[in-house]
Amino acid sequence: MDDLALAPEAHFEAASEREQRSPDRLFTLKEGDVFLVCDASGDIHGVADGLFHNDTRLLSRLILRLDGSPPALLSSAVGRDNVIFTANATNRPLTPIGAVTTPEGVVHLERKRLVWDGRLYERIRCVNYGDAPATLPLDFSFDADFKDMFEVRGQTRAQRGRRGAPTVLPNGVKFQYEGLDGARRECVIAFSEKPAHLDAHHASVRLELAPRAPKDLYLEVGPEEGPPPAARRFRRASLVAKAAMRRRLRRGGRVQTCGRLFNAWLDKSRADLALLTTDLPTGPYPYAGIPWFSTTFGRDAIITAWQLLWLDPSLAKGVLAYLAHTQAEEHSSFRDAAPGKILHEARRGEMAAQGEVPFGRYYGGVDTTCLFVALAAAYAERTGDRPFLDQIWPALLAATEWMDSFATSDPLGLIRYERGAKTGLLNQGWKDSHDSIFHADGRTPEGPIALVEVQGYAYAAYCGMARLAATRFDRDRAEAWRRRAEQIRQAVEARFWMPELSYYGIALDGENALCEVKASNAGHLLFVGLPSPDRAQAVMRTLLGGGFANGWGLRTLASDQPRYNPMSYHNGSVWPHDTALCAIGFRRYGGADAVPRLLSALFEAAVHFDMRLPELFCGFPRHAGEPPVAYPVACLPQAWAAASVFGILQACLGLHVDGWRHELHVRSPRLPWGISELRLENLPVGERRLDLVFCEADGRVMVLPGRNEEQGVPLITHT
Missing domain, CATH: 2.70.98.40 (Glycoside hydrolase, family 65, N-terminal domain)
Structure with a gap:
C-alpha cells in the first residue's frame, strides 16, 4: 500500500x-x-x-x-x-x-x-x-x-x-x-x-x-x-x-545559595542537564536540545561539558570518550569528513539512513575538532586523569594532525571550512545559519572561510597539547605545538584586528579579505586567552556597551551592524551560552566585576522563562516591566543554555581546580548580585570531596571550609 x-x-x-x-x-x-x-x-x-x-x-x-x-x-x-x-x-x-x-x-x-x-x-x-x-x-x-x-x-x-x-x-x-x-x-x-x-x-x-x-x-x-x-x-x-x-542528579558537586529563586534556577538547570544526558556505552553524553536536536552533537556537548567541568568532570569524560570513538577515519565530501575530524552530529532516522541528508554521521563543524582537543587538555588539568588521557591520546593526535594540515594548505595557517557538497551546512561554525557570516556591506563571502573564534579554539588546542606533551616528556612535540599556537595567535592579531573599531572582525573570506563585522564571536577569543591585554580590554568595552548588551545578556551581533535583526537566529539574538563564554573571558582579563552583572541578566531572563533558559531569545532591548521576547522555535531545554549558569558562576567565584596537584585555587571571588552566601558541596578534587562556603562580609567575599573539617585538599586563595 x-x-x-x-x-x-x-x-x-x-x-x-x-x-x-x-x-x-x-x-x-x-x-x-x-x-x-x-x-x-x-x-x-x-x-x-x-x-x-x-x-x-x-x-x-x-x-x-x-x-x-x-x-x-x-x-x-x-x-x-x-x-x-x-x-x-x-x-x-x-x-x-x-x-x-x-x-x-x-x-x-x-x-x-x-x-x-x-x-x-x-x-x-x-x-x-x-x-x-x-x-x-x-x-x-x-x-x-x-x-x-x-x-x-x-x-x-x-x-x-x-x-x-x-x-x-x-x-x-x-x-x-x-x-x-x-x-x-x-x-x-x-x-x-x-x-x-x-x-x-x-x-x-x-x-x-x-x-x-x-x-x-x-x-x-x-x-x-x-x-x-x-x-x-x-x-x-x-x-x-x-x-x-x-542517580544522574547526584553526579558531581552541588551549589546552593541563600536565594530561593536563584536556587530554583540552579536546580532547574541541573535537572535539565540530567534530563538531556543519555548514558551511552562510552559514558554520559548531553544531547543538544529538544525537540530539534535531541541527539549527539559534538560542539554542543563539548561546550556543555566544559561549562560543567569544574563541578562534574565525568560529563567531559563521557563526551570525550564518545567523540574519540566516532572520530572520522576517511574522506567524504557528502559527510564533510576527513581523517581525524570530530563528529558534528549523528542522526538515526530514515532520511539519514537513506542518505537523503548527510547527517547520519556528519563532520561539517569546523570548530568541533579544535574544541575536542581543547576540552581534553582542560579535562586533564581539572582531573589529572592520566589513564584516560592515554586511552584517547591516539584520537588527540589524529585530531591535531587534521588541524596541522592547514599549516601547509593555508598561506596563513588558519583553520578554514568550505562545505564538500550542497547538502551540507553552508556555514560550519557555531553560527551555522546560512546568513550568519557576511561582509560589512552585507555581501556573503566566498570560501574557504576562516572564522575568528575557530582560530581561538585552535590556539587553545595547541597550547593544551603542548602542556599534555610536556607531562609525557615529549619535548619536541610540546615545542612544535607551542610554535603552532603562536603562529595562529600572531595571524589573528595581524589579520582580524580592526584598528578603527578596536575590535576583531568575524572572519576572513577565501581571498583573505576581512569581514569587518562586530559580532560576539570575538568574545570567545577572551574565553581562550588569545588577545593581548590591551585589545582584550577594548573588546570587553565594546561587548558591554549598548550595541551588544541588551539588559538580558549579550547579542550575537551589534545593533549597528548590517543584517542586524533581534528576531534572527544568529544576527542579533541572545544565546545564553555565548554570553557565558564571553563572561568567562572577561574574568580571565580582569573584568571580574562585569561577570555578576551578566549572571544577573541571565538569571532575570530565566525568571521570565519559568527558570529554564531557552536555546536563544530575541535581542530586543530591555524595558522596565517587559519580559524578554521568546524566539518562537527555540529548543527548550537546551544543554549548553542550561549549563551557562554554571560556567558563568565559576567565573564569578574565581575558582580553579588543579587536578595534577590536587589543589583548589580561588582568586578574588565575587558572588551573584543579591546573594550573600553560597555553599559548594561535594566538589570532586582528586579522590576527595570538598565543601566550601562563600560568604560576603564588609564588602568582601570570604571563603571558608564547609562541614568537612579535615578535607585534605589545599585551598589556595589569591587577592
Missing part, C-alpha cells in the same frame, strides 16, 4: 489549536533516545510536537476531549526532577443523561505521564466532587505519522515509505510503517479499559464516577505491544524513572 493520507477527521482542529505555539508553552519529557513534546493540556497536535524515537515521530496526535469539548485547563507542570508531567483540568457542563446534568467544574481530571524504557505511560485520574453520580465520556483521537525529524522541521521528500493500515486491537491500535531504509517501525497505543468505541483513530471510554471516588484510566504508547496498561506498571515505571534521575 502506498503512503496513506491521514483520515480527514484526524486533521480537523480548531484554528486556535493549530496556531504555532511558543516553546515556553510546550512541555517536554525525555529518557534515553525517546522524548515527548506536548502542550499544556497534555495534547499532541502534530505540529512540532509528538512522541519521538531515534529522530522519528511515532505518535503525531493524541487529543483528549470530555464529552466532545476540551477540558478547562487549571494548571500544568513538569516535576522538579523532570520525570513526570502533570496537567490538572475540570469539566465543562456535561451532556445530560436522562434528567441529570453534571454542571461545570465538578469533575477533576488529572493527567500524569512519564517516559521510561522506550514507552509513554499515562494515568488519567478522574474525581467527581458533585453530590450525584456522573458519567464521564472520555474521547481520544490519535495517529502516528512516522515522519523523520527533518520532515517535521519542514523538509519535503520526493518519496516516503509504505504505511500500513492501522490494526485495531481489543484495547488499542497498532500503527505500522516500512521505511525506504527497510526498517519496520511500529507504534501501539493501548488503554487499561476496553473502549466503548474504538477505530483506527478514535477511542471513547465512559467512566461511571460515584461522588468523591477516584477512578483511573491508564494508557501506554510504545514501539510494540506489551502487557495491558495497569496501575502497577505505571507505579513501577515512575519509581525506576525517578531513581535513575536521582
Whole structure:
C-alpha cells in the first residue's frame, strides 16, 4: 500500500489549536533516545510536537476531549526532577443523561505521564466532587505519522515509505510503517479499559464516577505491544524513572545559595542537564536540545561539558570518550569528513539512513575538532586523569594532525571550512545559519572561510597539547605545538584586528579579505586567552556597551551592524551560552566585576522563562516591566543554555581546580548580585570531596571550609 493520507477527521482542529505555539508553552519529557513534546493540556497536535524515537515521530496526535469539548485547563507542570508531567483540568457542563446534568467544574481530571524504557505511560485520574453520580465520556483521537525529524522541521521528500493500515486491537491500535531504509517501525497505543468505541483513530471510554471516588484510566504508547496498561506498571515505571534521575542528579558537586529563586534556577538547570544526558556505552553524553536536536552533537556537548567541568568532570569524560570513538577515519565530501575530524552530529532516522541528508554521521563543524582537543587538555588539568588521557591520546593526535594540515594548505595557517557538497551546512561554525557570516556591506563571502573564534579554539588546542606533551616528556612535540599556537595567535592579531573599531572582525573570506563585522564571536577569543591585554580590554568595552548588551545578556551581533535583526537566529539574538563564554573571558582579563552583572541578566531572563533558559531569545532591548521576547522555535531545554549558569558562576567565584596537584585555587571571588552566601558541596578534587562556603562580609567575599573539617585538599586563595 502506498503512503496513506491521514483520515480527514484526524486533521480537523480548531484554528486556535493549530496556531504555532511558543516553546515556553510546550512541555517536554525525555529518557534515553525517546522524548515527548506536548502542550499544556497534555495534547499532541502534530505540529512540532509528538512522541519521538531515534529522530522519528511515532505518535503525531493524541487529543483528549470530555464529552466532545476540551477540558478547562487549571494548571500544568513538569516535576522538579523532570520525570513526570502533570496537567490538572475540570469539566465543562456535561451532556445530560436522562434528567441529570453534571454542571461545570465538578469533575477533576488529572493527567500524569512519564517516559521510561522506550514507552509513554499515562494515568488519567478522574474525581467527581458533585453530590450525584456522573458519567464521564472520555474521547481520544490519535495517529502516528512516522515522519523523520527533518520532515517535521519542514523538509519535503520526493518519496516516503509504505504505511500500513492501522490494526485495531481489543484495547488499542497498532500503527505500522516500512521505511525506504527497510526498517519496520511500529507504534501501539493501548488503554487499561476496553473502549466503548474504538477505530483506527478514535477511542471513547465512559467512566461511571460515584461522588468523591477516584477512578483511573491508564494508557501506554510504545514501539510494540506489551502487557495491558495497569496501575502497577505505571507505579513501577515512575519509581525506576525517578531513581535513575536521582542517580544522574547526584553526579558531581552541588551549589546552593541563600536565594530561593536563584536556587530554583540552579536546580532547574541541573535537572535539565540530567534530563538531556543519555548514558551511552562510552559514558554520559548531553544531547543538544529538544525537540530539534535531541541527539549527539559534538560542539554542543563539548561546550556543555566544559561549562560543567569544574563541578562534574565525568560529563567531559563521557563526551570525550564518545567523540574519540566516532572520530572520522576517511574522506567524504557528502559527510564533510576527513581523517581525524570530530563528529558534528549523528542522526538515526530514515532520511539519514537513506542518505537523503548527510547527517547520519556528519563532520561539517569546523570548530568541533579544535574544541575536542581543547576540552581534553582542560579535562586533564581539572582531573589529572592520566589513564584516560592515554586511552584517547591516539584520537588527540589524529585530531591535531587534521588541524596541522592547514599549516601547509593555508598561506596563513588558519583553520578554514568550505562545505564538500550542497547538502551540507553552508556555514560550519557555531553560527551555522546560512546568513550568519557576511561582509560589512552585507555581501556573503566566498570560501574557504576562516572564522575568528575557530582560530581561538585552535590556539587553545595547541597550547593544551603542548602542556599534555610536556607531562609525557615529549619535548619536541610540546615545542612544535607551542610554535603552532603562536603562529595562529600572531595571524589573528595581524589579520582580524580592526584598528578603527578596536575590535576583531568575524572572519576572513577565501581571498583573505576581512569581514569587518562586530559580532560576539570575538568574545570567545577572551574565553581562550588569545588577545593581548590591551585589545582584550577594548573588546570587553565594546561587548558591554549598548550595541551588544541588551539588559538580558549579550547579542550575537551589534545593533549597528548590517543584517542586524533581534528576531534572527544568529544576527542579533541572545544565546545564553555565548554570553557565558564571553563572561568567562572577561574574568580571565580582569573584568571580574562585569561577570555578576551578566549572571544577573541571565538569571532575570530565566525568571521570565519559568527558570529554564531557552536555546536563544530575541535581542530586543530591555524595558522596565517587559519580559524578554521568546524566539518562537527555540529548543527548550537546551544543554549548553542550561549549563551557562554554571560556567558563568565559576567565573564569578574565581575558582580553579588543579587536578595534577590536587589543589583548589580561588582568586578574588565575587558572588551573584543579591546573594550573600553560597555553599559548594561535594566538589570532586582528586579522590576527595570538598565543601566550601562563600560568604560576603564588609564588602568582601570570604571563603571558608564547609562541614568537612579535615578535607585534605589545599585551598589556595589569591587577592
